[in-house]
Amino acid sequence: MYKKSRIKCILGAILASAIVLTGCGARQTIEVSTVGEEWMEEVGLNEEKSVDELYEAALKEDVLIIYTVSTRVTKTKEAFEAAYPGLCVEVRDLRSPDLIDAVIANFESGKGECDIVICNDCSGDFKDKLIDTAMVVPYLPQDIKEKMKPGHVGQYISFLDEADMIYYNSDSFDKVPIKNIWELTDEKYKGRIYMPSPLRSFSTYAFVGSSTLHDDDFISSYEEYFGKNYDLDKTHTPSENFWLTVSPNMVFTNSSDEVMEALNDGSADFGIMVSSKMRYREVGYSFEPIYELNPFTGCRTTNAVMVATGAKNPNCARLFIRFLLGEADGKGEGYKPFCTQGTWSARVDVPDGNDVPQNAIDLIEADQDYLIKNKEKIREFWAECLKSH
Template sequence: MEMKKKGKAASSLLVGLGLLVMLGACSSKTTGGGATTAEGNKPAAKEGNVAAASDWAEKNGLNKTETTDELYAKAKGEGKVVVYSQSSRIKDVKATFEAKYPGVKVEAFNMSTNDIVEKVIREQGAGIYNADVIFVKDAIGAVTTELTTKKLVHKYIPKDLSDKMVEPYKSKSSGLVPYFSLRAIFYNTDVYKTSPITNWWDLTQPEWKGKVLLNDPIDSADMMDLFLAMVQHSDEMKQAYKDKFGKDIVLNGTENAAYEFIKQFLKNDPVLMKSSDEVVEAVGVSTQGKPPIGIGASSKLRDVIEKKLSIAATYDVKPKISVVGPSYLYVADKAPNVNAAKLMIRYMAGEADGKADGFKPFNVMGSWSTRIDNGRTDQPAIDKLSVWDYDSDYFYKNFVKFREFWLKMQ
């Protein structure tokens, strides 16, 4: 396995920068061409448009708690619900939802987070309101910055659901988060009884040269979020270095311990893969005497039994395991089937009793429910995870700087 060449990564960089510019341009159209911010390259939403969107949300009861029967009666009149989903598992939701609620068809579109953000901005900028439910992660803070702040999507968290949720998802979230996942360190259980990695700095050592597999953060927003969290908490990466080596870190042309870690990590020749599926399969079926370590989506643990993988994730890593990756449910602005949207969000969040089939496809090993009544018991409890919080504002403001550093170091 060889590391991807810089040319491909640079191409991805250009695509990403193009998307960023396009998002800004489309946002300007969406908001009526509002004035630019002090940063000079990010259009500010017109207050009038944001207020109008907020009025629409209030008039359509997004701040209310209605019963399932009330919503279903109205949803049958609408006839369908359109979902833009970041997960292919939405097909399972479609099947059970339509069986439970005859007369309400589900039109589900499975797309990447970037594609969802782009599509919503383009459509609403053109006055097209097609989507009802947006199911998405806040990749590098783009959803919060480009969608929620500008009221292209709306928060909907009924009280009978929020009463069962833990903080910060109970009252401090921009949307309903039914669960979150992580970027986890995977190891082969045929060779290792416990994880050989207990400190992120372990991955910079000669014994792991060319033996760490991960998604390229230039192509994977979730992977980039993990590195951005390290940069944000560089003081903790500094302490982790001292914990590992027994001495203070000496920076070699980098601005902090996190960037120094990334520099040394890249010098150790990690192998960049296209997907977490490739990562976990390569680690879990390896026949090498010393199999590789993988960094990938924790939710891939659901494949262990199905694909007969000899793999596990480690939950004891200094300074933190990872950064949380919340998955959000929103009602799209001016959703044409708003009652069906509310019904679907309740369904995917488990409903009031936490038992609705709509949550089952996501209640898998490596994902953590944000509720107190329907989480898994075969993995560490949500309050036992040593993780960094997701800071959308920091990630959005710093991802270009990180990306340039990553490409320069390759």
Template sequence: MKKFFALLLSLSMVLSLAACGSKGNSNDSQTDGETASDLHLGYDINTGENHYGPYYDEWSDKTDEELFEEALKEDTTINVYATSSKMMKVEEGFEAAYPGLDLVVSDLKTDEVLSKAKIEHDTGNITADVLQTKDVNGNVFHEWYNQDILEPYYPKDICSHIDEGYLKYGYPLYASQSMWYYNTKAFPDGQPIHSWWEIIEKNEDGTQKYRLFTKEIGQESAYLSLFASFINNADEMAQSYKDTYGKDLEYTYDASSFDFEVPENNAGVEYLWRFSQAKMTFISDGDELVLAVHNSTAEDPALCLASAGKIGNRDESGYDIAWCLNLEPYTALLNLECLFIAKGTNSPAGARLFIRYVTGGADGQSEGMKPFKKEGNWPIRDDVEDKKNPAKLTELGARANDLSAIYDIYLDVQEMWTYWLSQNPKMK
């Protein structure tokens, strides 16, 4: 009966959308979102066009009360595939707020969330209702939407409190990013670097100024995406170099080894080349990365690139570490943890009710947001106070991620990094 009800609900949605006809079109104001029945978030493989959010449909205006009433009439078990164990802390509060609904959270890796959802889609045995995942290189936006595995949900009242730039590729739960860390005892007057170029700076004798610790860039999609963004914003990288050193950047990279076109005189490519030739220590564990900085000295200074959340070691373990803020041309890309509806869910109303709950509800005060309020995570609603972070989202010098631009060159950037790193004599 549950499947039968879900089928009827899906059919009614289709008929409802069809009845709308040309209610919305691609020329609608983006402030209002896209509402056309034949337009979906993502990349259209037939037309080659990108369709961006926010995408509003008949679910977008429903209140918590309306969704709860509908949720009790469908499958009342709501399965969430999450990439954060903190999602489990939401179960008790959600079930208390909405008696009769059962929340089941599975803590999975990012790849597992999507692969499990795909298997369920392909076999017709859909268990997931809500999917939480992070898209850092455009893969989810450009590829997964078009497989009918997931679909967007944008609650209009909550979205009115979110910068539209954060709604382009999905509905966000919170923002996170990677930061460069420095040792506060070694540099008591504040961060020693103010641009990305200074990170790889050399002393007068040609030795490297800072020891660098990071995860292996080529194995971290978020880091590769960041370097790809530098290539896409080459003019800003070139200007940053000139502002830092008072002269124009000299281009030294040789792209003749690649069978794809590499842009000439591109400051982002030059940075990728120079960084790949620096001496680095790769450490896979974030806690060990910041520990390396804590153990460094003014005589032998170190920097590390790690998740912003690792700042917690400062208070929990007494590490002498701090973030480097407002680096030029920008500190980092904001990585948005996003929430999606599993296409074909038997709990369409319950799934959306949960998404509203975990992102603060109508007034931003629901307990669902509480587990995600920590240093290194930033709420993206303008009506939710951020008491955990020493710097607000607007004070970081970070920017929203242009996933489409990154997606276009991501694999090329990965190949350039891998090859150039293999030629680095300091890393052999």
């Protein structure tokens, strides 16, 4: 096991380095800090092993422990245990902030009680607290790496794309009821718009935080909707003015699950939530996505899968990540629970779960470096904005 004292000693001298893996596909670089690279070499994380060799080595290890923000991994766990008799997986479902705290506590204790981490990686916290500190490291089999879409392999492995976006109650409206985001500020929607608190939800934080980079878009859409020059309070930016104006109409929740339920039971006309909730429409939930909106309807988000530095079961972790990503041909059972409505595949050889591609949706990108740099300012603004709720 990777000892606590050794981790802290190396952690104090992290230097940027990279492990470059090449294949017949587009060249992508897996980036690892020095502390992470040393541990990876110690446990042979990137040594070439066949599936059979990994299975044999995993049988000598303990129960694989996964910290995750996605309940869907439970289905992958069940399929994995059926495919590899004798291997056991424990899934610990945590909210993103709690997951990060748990990984940090595990790392600092040196106990190695976490093997794999699955987390939304768009807000900047995951990168800032876990990746840049080498508390988690990327692992991807070479025969899968060459099948990944550009931009999904680097400091972390993005294995699934989603979006945080606006939905409407399809029982209340038979078609998309708005064309401009400023329409949500209309007083008739007071108490009828549900959104997770940006201080509780990573994906919501990424959306509202990244929206502050689009002040010109807020101005142009304001003028298009109201038919006059932008004339709101100059002490706040246009993006801040939008959120200050719309927030009195909002009900803030702890999670996207609560937003989804409010849309379904008629409490909400509109909801902002993660797109993966769209799979619940298959069992009768009454909401529809807004794909086109001036200036945008949401923010692209991704989910990362990483190995926890100091993991006690590195071979089982490698085998599980291979299984999760659908094996070399992308047809394995492990990826299927994630390829649902509201998700987009990270692989070039696996179709998106959603029928509308992301590039056809009015989405902005989450700028993690910006979100990290401006974290205090963004959080202070929202803490003040939420005081009246």
